[in-house]
Amino acid sequence: MNLNKKLAVAVSGAVLLMAGQVALADSTTDIVDALVMKGVLTEEEGKLINKGHTSKTKVTPVVKEKDGAFILESANEANSISLTGRMHLDYRASSLDAMDLGPSARGDDRDSASMADQFELRRARLGVKGKFAKDFKYEVVGNLPGTATLDIAYVDFAKFDAFQIRAGKFKQPFGLEELISSNNMTMMERSYLDQTVPGKKIGVQVMGAPAKGLTYALSTFQNNDVERDIHGDGYASGAGRFTFNFAESMGDKESVMHVGLAGLSSTYSIAPSTTSQTTGAAESTTSRASINAFRSAGRGLANIFRGQIGGGACTTADYSCPIEYGAKVVQQAAGLEGIFARGPFKIMGEMSRGQYKAEHNAGTNVQYDTDTFYAEAGYFITGEKYANSYKNGVFSSFKPNNNFDLDKGDLGAIELAFRIEGFRVEDTNLGASGLGSRLQGTLDGSGTANGTKSKADTYTAGIRWILNPNVIVKMNYAYTNLGRNYAPIDITGSTAIVSSEQLFMTRLQYMF
Structure with a gap:
């Protein structure tokens, strides 16, 4: 073989081997075959190059791109x-401010602070x-603002569509x-x-289609x-x-006609403690634990309703508190959901009815x-x-x-939306002995009386502008009617009553 031919073989082989990392195997084989036919390469040399290329492509990872994300x-x-x-970067403007709670509103109180106009890195x-290993999937996501925390972390055995297993931290199947x-989300x-x-x-789930x-x-x-909570983790919690x-x-393929049923039964413990943002001797020495609370739509007013159980808090220097310093909570709920969509139009809704029961060994119950x-x-x-x-089952x-x-005059996707929502708290019972238990917020009557009720209704109009799969702009306007008026929580001396709230919100959203 003369020098020029040897050089041609070497250069061709090097180029084709490098190209094999990004080119399709069939295309490379076609090029080698063409060089053999023209006499630039012998059949033996062509087979050698193809063999080297094939072995390379069998182990070389492939980089793919989908909707702005890269997959190796x-x-x-x-x-x-x-x-x-x-x-998600938000701006929120409220129709309320601290003076709506009167001159005694406290700047260090999170409930009155929730009225502030603010930017938020949501x-x-x-x-x-x-x-990995073909049949297993995984995802791990961390929250970055403030102190970094784990958002989700799970692994799936996903070999079969009809039966899969998930273990780790993930969204529970309710709602x-x-x-x-x-x-x-639209809103x-x-x-x-x-x-x-x-x-x-954190749990284990079986699922499938x-x-x-x-x-x-x-x-x-x-x-x-x-x-681990020695008082609570032994209890059974489940959802379906x-x-x-x-x-x-x-x-x-043009429509969605979806119905769904869900159930929840959860038992866990909470620990009463003395509050740090109240005034007055009576407040500062009462120990309570929150059972659940509602915040107005759009992350507006905090604690427009709050249920709390009273009981003793652990005050010993060595924390050697007996078990009665914990309270047990039982939550049960059932949900119904539906979607009807045809082309560019949809109606979606849910309703849920639940019950909370809390018991403290000191004698209180809510x-x-x-x-x-x-x-x-x-x-x-x-x-x-x-x-x-x-x-x-989801969007x-x-x-x-x-x-x-x-340049092309294309605007992306633009969605107009409207939502009505609400909550009701009824059939309240604080038991025979209050010992600090209370219901607060938009209430009929006293927050320490049986039979009190709470409610709120919110109407939200929104625009979602999807520029591309990675960038979205949202604007929402929400009006909340606090049906039984909102009384300030833990702010002494204030006689202000808030009956409604208006929020204007915007979001710049980027994802990949």
Whole structure:
């Protein structure tokens, strides 16, 4: 072989071997075959180059791009990893200010501080997700603002569509709205119903889609995510959800006709403590633990209702407190959900009825029922179809028909929406001995009397502008009617009563 031919063989081989990392194997083989046919390479040399290229492509990872995110995947497609993230920057302007609570409103009190106009970095998260050994999937996400915390961390055995297992920290299967990612919600904030769901907890879940249109999920979990609670973690907590999409079962790709049922039973412990943001000797020496609370829609007024149980707090220097210093809470709830969507129009809603029972060994007990609901209508004026983003019982990411591009005159996707929501607290019972237990907020009568009630209704109008799969702008206006008037919590000397609240909110959202 002469020098020029040897040089041609060497250069061709080097180029083709490097190209093999980014080119398709079939294309490389075609090029080598063409060089053999032209006599530039012998058949033996062609086979040698193809062999080297094939062995290289079998082990070289592949980089893929999807909706602005990059995925690194093994050549055999059995393993992958990708970086995920989101940033939600909000601005919120309230019709109220501290003076609505009178001159005694305290700046260090979180309830009166919730009235302030403010910017908020609502979410900033970074994580990884992917698969390994072909049949296993995983995701780990951390919260970045303030002290870094773990948002979710789980691994799935996902070999079969009909039966999968999940273990770790994840969203429990109760509440349609909760199971839709914050990236994909129509409104900026979830409804009152979401304030009664377990959310993200550590546990184990079985789930699947055994038939077309049908999904199920059953989980058991613990309420205390960080440290074991000797008084509470032994209790059983569980949730379940079943959904069926009639449109999917009939092969209708233009519509969503979804119904769902969910149930929740959770038992856990809470520890009373003395409050640090109240005035007056009586307040500062009373020990209580919060059972649950409601905040007005759009992250407005905090604690427009709060249920608390009184009891002794641990005050010994060595913390050698007996078990009676803990209170047991039992929460039970049932939920009904539905979606009807056709083309660019949707109606979605949920309702839930629940009960809270709290008992303290010192002799106190509290019980009350909650009803929560919302109904939401949406319409894409740019023509996107809701059915395109519906998958396994929830809405996933929405993609514009045309991404925002000023040069082409494309605006992205624009959705108009309206939601009505509310909560009710009824059938309240503080037991025979109060010992500091109380119900606070929008109440009929005294917060320490049996039979008191609480309610609120909120009406929200919103615009969601999806520029592309990575950038979204939202604007919401919410009006809340505090049906039985809001009385300031733990602020002595104030006689102010707040009957309504208006919020204007905007969000810049980026995710990948």
